[in-house]
Amino acid sequence: MAKRILVTGSYGQIGTELVDELRNRYSGENVIATGRKKPPEVLTEDGPYHRLDVLDETQLHTLLVELNVDTVIHNASVLSATGEKNPQLAYRTNIQGSFNVLEATRALNLDQVQIPSSIAVFGPSTPRENTPNDTIMRPTSMYGVSKVAIELLGEYYTKRFGIDFRSLRYPGIISSEAMPGGGTTDYAVEIFYEALKNKKYTCFLRKDSMLPMMYMPDCIKCTIDLMEAKEEDLAHRSFNITAMSFTPEDIANEIKKHIPEFEIEYEPDYRQDIADSWPKSIDDSVAREEWGWEPEYDLESMTKDMLEKLSERLDIEY
Ligand code: SER
Numbered sequence: 001m002a003k004r005i006l007v008t009g010s011y012g013q014i015g016t017e018l019v020d021e022l023r024n025r026y027s028g029e030n031v032i033a034t035g036r037k038k039p040p041e042v043l044t045e046d047g048p049y050h051r052l053d054v055l056d057e058t059q060l061h062t063l064l065v066e067l068n069v070d071t072v073i074h075n076a077s078v079l080s081a082t083g084e085k086n087p088q089l090a091y092r093t094n095i096q097g098s099f100n101v102l103e104a105t106r107a108l109n110l111d112q113v114q115i116p117s118s119i120a121v122f123g124p125s126t127p128r129e130n131t132p133n134d135t136i137m138r139p140t141s142m143y144g145v146s147k148v149a150i151e152l153l154g155e156y157y158t159k160r161f162g163i164d165f166r167s168l169r170y171p172g173i174i175s176s177e178a179m180p181g182g183g184t185t186d187y188a189v190e191i192f193y194e195a196l197k198n199k200k201y202t203c204f205l206r207k208d209s210m211l212p213m214m215y216m217p218d219c220i221k222c223t224i225d226l227m228e229a230k231e232e233d234l235a236h237r238s239f240n241i242t243a244m245s246f247t248p249e250d251i252a253n254e255i256k257k258h259i260p261e262f263e264i265e266y267e268p269d270y271r272q273d274i275a276d277s278w279p280k281s282i283d284d285s286v287a288r289e290e291w292g293w294e295p296e297y298d299l300e301s302m303t304k305d306m307l308e309k310l311s312e313r314l315d316i317e318y
Contacts, residue, residue: 003111006032006069008054008101009076011040013189014116014170014219016178018073021220023047032067035076054097060104070111071227074101080120081271082182083143094146095153102157102165112164114227117151117238119171119212120144124277131279133240133286140277151238158237166226167238171212171282173219174302176309184274185211188251191264192306195255196316200263207249207266210280214243215297215305222293229291236290242282243295244302254303259318 003026009015010033022031028047033039039049050063054076064072076097083090098115105113122131123139137148147169154165172185180186187203194201214222222241246254252264287293297305311318 002026002030003071004030004032004067004069005071005073006034006064006067007073007075008034008052009074010049011035011037011178012075012077013175013178013180014173014216014223015075016040017175017216018075018220018223019047021224025224032063032069034063054100055092057100057104060100061108064104064108064110072101072105072110072113073223073227074098074113074115077116078143079181079183080118080141080143080274081184081186083146084141084270084274087142090142090146094143095149098150099153102153102163105163105165106157106161110163112166112227113154114166114168114223115150115154117147117167117169118143119169119278119282120274121147121151121169122277122279126279128278128280130281130283131240132283133236141274144277155237164231165237166229166234168222168226168287169238169240169282170219171214171242173214173216174306175216175219176306176313177216184271184278185213187248188213191248191251191255192310193314195259195262196307196311196314196318199259199261200265201252202265202267203248203252204267204269204271205248205275206268206272207264208247209268209272209275210245210247211275211278212242212245212280212282214241214295215302218243218295218297221296222287225293226291234290236286239287239290239293240282240284241287241293242284243297244299245281246299250299251303254299255307258303258307
């Protein structure tokens with residue numbers, strides 16, 4: 001039987017492209033896009049869209065039952081920088097929202113739930129290079145705290161109630177469609193827009209601030225691959241994944257290969273503290289071993305593709 005997948009946060013940076021690819025694979029009507037606000041047109045073109053606030057438990061249960069959903073991908077989340085500005089909002093949206101989704105999964109006996117985690121689960125006491133899958137998780141941001149809580153709650157629900165919970169610790173995601181909002185790694189997307197539009201960019205992180213990253217096609221691939229993985233192959237429920245690591249200076253130099261006049265300046269702000277508490281590089285061998293994860297894009301191929309896609313969409317030649 002075809003899956004019936006409900007996606008929350010479906011017009012966020014990842015949700016927008018994920019819904020599109022899920023609809024290609026499982027057909028439009030089987031992928032239900034949801035969000036709190038009015039959806040962009042593209043989400044209502046090829047399949048159903050419903051308003052949903054995950055903090056409203058009744059609305060969540062009703063939708064899941066009425067639409068015959070068996071799988072939830074719960075992407076609605078407040079990211080790291082917004083979470084530091086408004087920790088109470090991050091707590092409610094991320095922890096209470098995910099708890100509601102886990103409870104609905106249990107009560108309605110759904111087949112599977114996937115809730116994203118992040119490199120933000122790690123903190124200053126974690127080894128920062130080649131950070132292992134199973135290591136110290138004592139984050140210092142509210143976003144990180146909320147993602148650790150989600151992993152632990154999901155794993156508890158799996159052990160205690162037998163639900164099928166899965167989670168990916170996304171690194172910074174670079175994409176050419178929807179903008180990210182309120183994250184610490186957002187600079188790696190903004191830089192492309194500014195390089196094309198203004199040939200210069202002021203970066204809110206230091207030039208040597210190395211972070212793990214991934215291009216959107218790989219992000220969509222690992223999300224769907226994990227969803228499709230056989231449950232018996234999974235010894236873990238929460239997985240490190242990465243594709244590359246670079247600094248703002250590295251990506252600026254890569255962009256300069258295509259746009260030689262491009263200039264970058266650095267004015268680190270409060271987001272630098274968040275970046276300094278996160279890993280520089282990630283060991284994702286557990287994901288590779290358990291469900292065959294392998295990224296396709298590195299800094300060079302991602303930069304070339306991003307500039308091509310974005311210049312076409314913005315109609316700017318370079
Ligand atoms: N991109 C996210 C953030 O910066 C990391 O999970 O908040």
